[in-house]
Amino acid sequence: xxxxxxxxxxxxxxxxxxxxxxxxxxxxxxxxxxxxxxxxxxxxxxxxxxxxxxxxxxxxxxxxxxxxxxxxxxxxxxxxxxxxxxxxxxxxxxxxxxxxxx
Amino acid sequence: xxxxxxxxxxxxxxxxxxxxxxxxxxxxxxxxxxxxxxxxxxxxxxxxxxxxxxxxxxxxxxxxxxxxxxxxxxxxxxxxxxxxxxxxxxxxxxxxxxxxxxxxxxxxxxxxxxxxxxxxxxxxxxxxxxxxxxxxxxxxxxxxxxxxxxxxxxxxxxxxxxxxxxxxxxxxxxxxxxxxxxxxxxxxxxxxxxxxxxxxxxxxxxxxxxxxxxxxxxxxxxxxxxxxxxxxxxxxxxxxxxxxxxxxxxxxxxxxxxxxxxxxxxxxxxxxxxxxxxxxxxxxxxxxxxxxxxxxxxxxxxxxxxxxxxxxxxxxxxxxxxxxxxxxxxxxxxxxxxxxxxxxxxxxxxxxxxxxxxxxxxxxxxxxxxxxxxxxxxxxxxxxxxxxxxxxxxxxxxxxxxxxx
Numbered sequence: 001x002x003x004x005x006x007x008x009x010x011x012x013x014x015x016x017x018x019x020x021x022x023x024x025x026x027x028x029x030x031x032x033x034x035x036x037x038x039x040x041x042x043x044x045x046x047x048x049x050x051x052x053x054x055x056x057x058x059x060x061x062x063x064x065x066x067x068x069x070x071x072x073x074x075x076x077x078x079x080x081x082x083x084x085x086x087x088x089x090x091x092x093x094x095x096x097x098x099x100x101x102x
Numbered sequence: 103x104x105x106x107x108x109x110x111x112x113x114x115x116x117x118x119x120x121x122x123x124x125x126x127x128x129x130x131x132x133x134x135x136x137x138x139x140x141x142x143x144x145x146x147x148x149x150x151x152x153x154x155x156x157x158x159x160x161x162x163x164x165x166x167x168x169x170x171x172x173x174x175x176x177x178x179x180x181x182x183x184x185x186x187x188x189x190x191x192x193x194x195x196x197x198x199x200x201x202x203x204x205x206x207x208x209x210x211x212x213x214x215x216x217x218x219x220x221x222x223x224x225x226x227x228x229x230x231x232x233x234x235x236x237x238x239x240x241x242x243x244x245x246x247x248x249x250x251x252x253x254x255x256x257x258x259x260x261x262x263x264x265x266x267x268x269x270x271x272x273x274x275x276x277x278x279x280x281x282x283x284x285x286x287x288x289x290x291x292x293x294x295x296x297x298x299x300x301x302x303x304x305x306x307x308x309x310x311x312x313x314x315x316x317x318x319x320x321x322x323x324x325x326x327x328x329x330x331x332x333x334x335x336x337x338x339x340x341x342x343x344x345x346x347x348x349x350x351x352x353x354x355x356x357x358x359x360x361x362x363x364x365x366x367x368x369x370x371x372x373x374x375x376x377x378x379x380x381x382x383x384x385x386x387x388x389x390x391x392x393x394x395x396x397x398x399x400x401x402x403x404x405x406x407x408x409x410x411x412x413x414x415x416x417x418x419x420x421x422x423x424x425x426x427x428x429x430x431x432x433x434x435x436x437x438x439x440x441x442x443x444x445x446x447x448x449x450x451x452x453x454x455x456x457x458x459x460x461x462x463x464x465x466x467x468x469x470x471x472x473x474x475x476x477x478x479x480x481x482x483x484x485x486x487x488x489x490x491x492x493x494x495x496x497x498x499x500x501x502x503x504x505x506x507x
Contacts, residue, residue, distance in 0.1 A: 025155070028157075031160065036112075038394075039421065042423055044430060045393075065427065067472075068470050069475050070474075070475060
């Protein structure tokens with residue numbers, strides 16, 4: 001079980017939890033604004049961009065190669081950027097905070 | 103809103119986000135809560151996950167945003183004088199603004215024997231895939247014939263192969279993906295499928311299907327025959343234009359719209375697969391079958407209806423996943439006069455760059471998101487690529503190294 005805190009670009013805070021699936025799916029199930037997941041979670045559209053809270057980045061980990069390349073196209077890319085369709089939900093990421101970029 | 107798939111649903115939510123306070127009513131013939139279509143031929147076909155896993159939005163989202171979903175309802179006609187539409191239930195719905203996202207339906211070619219074939223399906227809806235899955239069972243040893251070697255056909259082939267079926271793809275043209283990509287890309291995908299054990303055959307014009315009980319035999323013009331337990335037809339689409347046509351809206355290769363996605367009646371908009379629109383980046387009229395176009399046009403229509411200045415000027419992009427290959431495409435390659443292939447050190451990782459003179463038109467990237475991203479940047483910014491450096495694998499794939507000085 002992992003509890004995730006999303007903070008949207010209009011400063012709405014949404015706390016959601018799940019056992020499995022991707023963080024993008026969790027965000028969509030909980031109507032988190034700014035997470036569109038247009039491609040359905042195959043790392044092709046970059047519409048699920050989040051900044052992982054600085055202190056949580058180690059828990060979440062760095063993006064894979066394709067994801068990192070996709071992120072480069074994003075205007076608000078920084079060293080804590082992730083596409084959350086590529087973050088699997090597990091105990092390891094329990095308690096992390098994600099700032100939704102769009 | 104007529105049509106509640108990628109375009110319709112994204113439009114509705116975008117319109118709320120723009121501050122529209124009036125009613126938003128979505129109609130669609132499909133009774134299933136709107137879902138992502140791309141996974142239908144991939145993840146949804148190969149797993150037991152329910153379609154809800156691929157929903158575009160949760161049921162609560164529609165409630166929260168007060169977006170009314172009227173599913174399983176068809177529309178019979180549009181009456182522009184009274185600003186009403188007539189539902190197939192006989193009811194009348196009034197509108198202030200009407201958005202058409204009527205999409206397309208699978209093209210079912212008039213092949214003798216199609217109507218009587220056993221387990222023959224198109225693939226456009228969740229229901230189609232449910233029927234295909236039921237026909238496949240556990241997949242093992244089932245003989246599947248796929249008519250059409252386009253993206254849909256090849257994605258279905260890859261998925262069915264993964265499930266253990268014996269898969270044959272029959273393509274009428276001399277190469278797969280003939281309508282949408284360069285011969286070099288076609289060759290790559292044909293080989294990929296062959297290596298994975300899919301029987302991909304080209305120059306195969308299906309002329310009839312003979313069926314006895316549960317056994318189909320697919321006959322081609324060259325006399326060859328292919329037995330099939332299951333047949334999937336993926337030969338393209340027909341745009342759903344009837345409503346717009348009957349309403350007297352201007353039609354070309356789709357419902358003609360301006361940069362604000364308005365049809366020839368400014369109270370009626372058309373977005374997604376059904377819209378024939380001008381792409382300013384390429385300065386030509388196009389009709390696109392893609393998620394990107396549906397979503398981007400939805401945003402423009404919503405902004406315009408909410409009273410904002412907005413025009414459509416997106417760079418088109420597409421993707422396809424087959425086996426372990428991720429294909430990402432950006433731009434429109436039509437009219438190219440030179441194709442350069444950039445190889446990488448890894449196997450099955452390369453990119454195809456389409457040029458007209460010095461102008462980069464499009465990039466197809468195979469397992470190579472970097473090429474896709476760089477291609478997007480160069481096309482958007484109108485920058486020129488140094489072709490010599492591009493094909494030199496000793497030059498890193500980085501914008502600064504590839505720009506033409």
